[in-house]
Amino acid sequence: MVGVLLLPLVIAVTVAPLRRWRYVVAPLATTAALVTGISLLTGAVEPLIVIGRILELSSRQQAGWAYCSLLLAATLLTSYQLPQERLHYALALLGLSALIASTAAGSLSLGAILLLLGMLLCVMTLTSDAPGMADRGMRVLILVVVAGMLILLGSWALERSLLLPDEPAYTGLARMTLALGMLLALGVAPGTLYLGSAQAGATPLAIVLCNVLLPAAVLMRAGELVASDASGQLLATLTTLGVWFGAATVVLGNLGALVQSNVGKILGYASVADLGVVTLGLALNSKTGIALALVHFGIRGVALLLGSNSAGVLRQSYGHDDLEALEGAFRLAPWSVIGVLAAGLCLAGMPPWAGFMTRLSLLAELAETYRWMVPGLILSCAGGCVALLRFGLAATAPKGETGQREPGWYRVVGLVLTGALLLTAFAPYWVSMVPPMWQQVLFDWMLFPGS
């Protein structure tokens, strides 16, 4: 535990003053995230006691943070040639450390404070050269701080309700504030509007931090809080609100994507809509629903990595990522265009991309309880698809060469990540070839380690 928490922290402090030397900072930060991920993945992490407070990760939480750390390492590595404020490397590592600590904290209040701290560090990376970025970042900061305060208040009230079970006021306060805070922090509707637009012009690092690591920490914290609530009222409130807010997020996110004329915003809204699907899956509160939601969340991370990098390369090559500016972009930046389309279609849940199978299975699971909701959700996915179609048509339009050719390194990144999203889509068929006994072992190891 000491190494897992201290390594990113120490490297962050080391790279902060060295930020002028990108070629030193980027590999150092990548190595720190990679080593953290590998150490979380390979061995049992010993609990740590700091001033009488225990910090401990369960094996499932360890697997979750290993994935997040490795994804962060991949983001740091693949995006280091894109324009980025150097301080973001240090902020990313500090954020990783704070978020892991928030999951590991045994005390509910301390966990909530560390979660808010980690969320703040993630939001601080929402600055770039894009116009209006600071304003949008500020709105996300307000959203995150309000959500964090609600979670903090709810955690305190939950602790009190455990100490004083005869006081119903604490239980009620904990239930409502925690449910609202968690959903707000996840960026569900109406926060979707802020979170979606904030991704226009954001760097790949900021997108992965705010869209993958931050929600992962919130979900893991929610799991801890639900486990602490003996009355089960928090779980009931979260599942009820999760279904409604999740569905609203899917619809609002897709409608938001439909009206955008900027690649960053299209992907931003599509990704938030996709987070609505994850919320829906978790809110179903069944073993299958949760497993599918977690797999979908993992695939979504890879899609975001590909999409944010591709949009960043297009912005670098054409100076802007408005559809108008990207007319004929396929000629000079084919892998970036393919990357945006692959990531976008994966986030929109279109076949044959990886997000399709998990989304379809989740909707089938949802149909067992909320049958009437499913056609509307499927129909709303058309919003993101139409927006991507517009991008595809603009990018392949016959037009003179106005931008710069995409860099050579990106062709490799685009090919690998697009291939990964495509091949993962067929993973169920590969798994079906494995003997049933081993399928069960594989499934349990991946999704329910230690359970």
Add this chain to the structure above:
Amino acid sequence: MPTMPTISLGQVATVIVLGLISLALMLPRDRRVALLGLLGCYVWMATQMRYDIYRPVALVRLGLGALVCLMLYVTAGHVEAAARAEGRPVEMNLLFRAMAAVLAGLLAWGVWTRFPMSLVPESLGLASYWLALDGIIMMLMGGEPLAMGLGLMTLVCAFEGVYLYGEQGLIATALIGVLDVAIAMAISVLAEADLRERGRAAQVESEGA
């Protein structure tokens, strides 16, 4: 026959102090002056803290508030200098902002009398409602990151006042202090980024002309 609610002398004093803080936060056009209001919030909240054993904690909180205000003061200096150089117009006039401050006070009083916080003293409950409403109004009226950030810090200060009355653990208090600094830092980072954006836009405009 309905009777008039009685108002104690202590409540009058609380209202006067909070009213002054509220006006200091919302009236000034210059963000550096508005920071005096934020400092006032921290001073008021420090006087309301209940630390039976560790009394110096209130002083530490006060020092932290001063540090936060100092950090934001540096950024506010940059923002004001840029605004003067650009000749940026003031978004809301003085009367409008005064009306908003009065409205926040009346609304806070109404909410406080209807939903009093039973776990904290009266003065702290009223202060939290009032300052939280001030913060929300400032965030809604603020047209740029620093103005919104000042509103956010006011809201956070109001929340922490109540939270730290209930939660008196030293680690939690210390981490809340770190949070304050982190929020102030985030506001400064975003406000400075906004300044750079405006500078680039002005440069592009002048090159175009």
